[in-house]
Amino acid sequence: EAQVTQNPRYLITVTGKKLTVTCSQNMNHEYMSWYRQDPGLGLRQIYYSMNVEVTDKGDVPEGYKVSRKEKRNFPLILESPSPNQTSLYFCASSFKERTEAFFGQGTRLTVV
């Protein structure tokens, strides 16, 4: 089954404790992105990747890091989480630019 898998689904952590949210897709897509969803703001792109070792900032990249060492994986790293990063995070992949994006189930992160 074609899918984008994120882990964990739920995470509560404390300010400053580094964490990683994993994302994996099995569709051999080149494009992968991370979005955060906040009430009243829709989804905003954090980072995207056009292929292995090619990443770039989205609209809200501050406080986040990403890497793309393999085509299928695109982890999101929060080196020092802060409460304003409490949000619902989605990973998405697409075959190429401007084609349908496939979304993961989401990761609800709470930073206390």
Place this chain on the structure above:
Amino acid sequence: AQSVTQLGSHVSVSEGALVLLRCNYSSSVPPYLFWYVQYPNQGLQLLLKYTSAATLVKGINGFEAEFKKSETSFHLTKPSAHMSDAAEYFCAVSVAGRRALTFGSGTRLQVQP
């Protein structure tokens, strides 16, 4: 820069009634437009997309949308609402040269029995 405005953060309809969810976009170049649906505790799923071919686009679950360039609109409609349509709906725009989808703030659809 491109933007998306969804009028009405909450829309309530009766089962069997017409569903109309509004989306207006702003873009200086020809856009691709998408509607996504998000069911509770799930990711987003594509309903339909406009990519500069036919202006009336049909999607899944009986939804359709019409691209109107003169009105910069891409409203989502369904003739008869079903209880299972209750969800949050997002309109999004993609323009050439920009990697991100730009999303509207979403419209939560409630269907009353």
